[in-house]
Amino acid sequence: MDKNYDVIIVGGGPAGLYAAYKIEKSYKVILFEKDDVIGEPIICAEGISNNTLKQFFKESDLPFIRNRFSKLKVKYKDLEANVDIPDMGLIIDRSKFEKYIADKVKKENNFEIKTGSFVVDAKVEDEQVKVILENGEEYFGKILIIADGVESYLPNKVGINSVCNLIDMYSCYQQVIHDPKVKDEEIIFDFTPSVAPGGYLWVFPRGNNEANFGLGITSSLDCEKPYKLLNEYRKKNYPDAKILREFPGCVSVNQLSRMYTDRVMVIGDSARAADPITGGGIDNALRTANFAAIVANSVLKGKDFSAKRMSQYQELVEKDNSYSIKKQNQLREMILKMSEEELDQFFTSAINLFNGKKILSTDFYSTIYSFKSSFKAIGMVINFMGSLMKDKYLLKIIMRLMWK
Ligand SMILES: Cc1cc2nc3c(=O)[nH]c(=O)nc-3n(C[C@H](O)[C@H](O)[C@H](O)COP(=O)(O)OP(=O)(O)OC[C@H]3O[C@@H](n4cnc5c(N)ncnc54)[C@H](O)[C@@H]3O)c2cc1C
Known part of the structure; x- marks a missing residue:
């Protein structure tokens, strides 16, 4: 049996599955998932924004929606x-969600998904990457995408420091x-x-x-x-x-400072890409997976698999203005350093600002953060700044974040 692939993906959660779905069908791709069934067990509160779904899934009839809410x-x-x-x-319904993407990967892309397959080691060699399964089987690829989730340890095996501090x-x-x-x-x-x-x-x-x-x-x-x-x-x-x-x-949380090396990209929770404030990670799992697939599709057309070439992936993640993990992390760091008195002031201001309002966009933060470079949402920003002027404390915090 030929065990050579263009792309090997480890992890069959939203990140790994979505990356597989977005890789061009002409390539030979295999995905390994340690659990026996895709989408089981699910450890998640299953909240996601409508905008995210619309961005990543163009179909109008998505069979995995449990409930729509309209009040916060x-x-x-x-x-x-x-x-x-x-x-x-x-x-x-995350279980149906993951089965839905897995179905597309198998039926539309014709890629292999091997469940019950625990990858215990990975190595970057001169001309390939190698992964080793628990049963000793070895598989080889031109590119490795690591999507092994919150319990991730494979990045460390290929020289990417992914040790997570308790904080x-x-x-x-x-x-x-x-x-x-x-x-x-x-x-x-x-x-x-x-x-x-x-x-x-x-x-x-x-x-x-x-x-x-x-x-x-x-x-x-x-x-x-x-x-x-x-x-x-x-x-x-x-x-x-x-x-x-x-x-x-x-x-x-606290996204990896380096999410790639020669022939390797790390995506989703393995890259610690969940939102530092909300802990929501489905959105960024899909987002990072999409960028990794774009880079894989392009890199596979040539012969350069160097870290420099793979670094394009991280550039795409960081240039993505529609969402800013770093800014959320800075806000988290500020909140963690606040005394209880400061927290009281922060939440009192924020609650007064938002109570009774209508919010129409989940891109709220990114609109504020992209203020320096984008004029398209200027009306909304001016409006928001107007409300903030009445509350200098919150304004100070937002200004510190914007110019950091
Ligand atoms: C209690 C809780 C509630 C949450 N609620 C929300 C929410 O409401 N909204 C939201 O957006 N996010 C939420 N999250 C976060 C969200 O679940 C994750 O961010 C998301 O699952 C990340 O997707 P992923 O594909 O990167 O990782 P995962 O979903 O963890 O997928 C990783 C996959 O890799 C497999 N794997 C791991 N190691 C190996 C290996 N060595 N070999 C083979 N397979 C391997 C795992 O079995 C798993 O299937 C919540 C998290 C928790 C803990």
């Missing part, structure tokens, strides 16, 4: 902001609950420090009064903490909730 509630201590977000947010890891615990108190049209974030220190609690409505109900906190050595905090909150706020499923999980 942000809580902080006794304060809350209620915001209208029409047509912005979705809760998907850059959110420890999470989630329950799928059923409770008549869950409103199908409303998504809730609670940033109260005693509820979720250094993170937040979420209630993401799945429809039929079900919710993905969880919290993520900046990691500490107390592993039980997310579980204890979530149960305390549930007993107080949803005492009659029925728990349908529950699991722990983690999200790592």
Whole structure:
């Protein structure tokens, strides 16, 4: 059996699958997934923006949408902001979502997906990359795309430092609950420090009064903490909730300083590309996968697989103005350094600013961040700055972020 491929992809989550889907059909591609079934088990709250789906999937009828919500509630201590977000947010069925992309990879692209295949090692050699499976089998490729998710260790095997500091890891615990108190049209974030220190609690409505109900906190050595905090909150706020499923999980943030080397690109959670504030990573998994596929398609046309050539991938990720991971990380660093008094001031300002408003774009941050280079959204920015002028504290924070 010929074990030589143009592209080897490790990891069958959204990042690995989407990269495979976007690689040209003429190439020979194989994807390895350690679990036996694509899309199982799922450890996720399954929230995604409508804009993201529209950007990455052109089909009008997507079979993996569970629920659409149109209201956002942000809580902080006794304060809350209620915001209208029409047509912005979705809760998907991640299991169906991943099976949907995998189907396209197999049927439309005719690529191989090998499940139950744990890649234990990877090496970059002079003329190829080599991956080794748990059973000792070896496969060879011109390019390797690493998409091994939050538990990632393969980048280190090929010389990319991907060690994650504890401070850059959110420890999470989630329950799928059923409770008549869950409103199908409303998504809730609670940033109260005693509820979720250094993170937040979420209630993401799945429809039929079900919710993905969880919290993520900046990691500490107390592993039980997310579980204890979530149960305390549930007993107080949803005492009659029925728990349908529950699991722990983690999200790592602070994007790798180098996401490539000779013949290799690292994408999605393996590149620590999840949003540093929200911990949402499906969006950036698709985004980084798309850029990696663009570079793979182009590099495979020539003979240069050097790190310099692969660095184009990171350039594309960083030039992508529609979303800025770095800026979100800077905001996270600022928030983590705030005293509780400063946090009170920050959230009071933000809640006052947004309460009762309607937000029509998830590109809110990027609109602000791209202010220096783009004039297209200037009206919205001026409008927003006008509101900010009334609150000098929030304005100061935004200005510090913009010019950093
Ligand atoms: C509790 C929780 C809630 C979340 N909620 C949201 C949310 O609401 N919205 C959102 O956008 N994001 C959310 N996230 C983050 C989101 O789940 C991830 O960002 C997303 O799954 C990243 O996709 P990925 O493909 O990079 O990694 P993964 O989805 O982790 O996929 C990696 C895949 O690689 C496989 N793999 C790993 N190592 C190997 C190996 N050596 N060999 C073969 N296969 C391997 C794994 O089995 C896995 O299938 C949440 C995360 C957690 C923990």
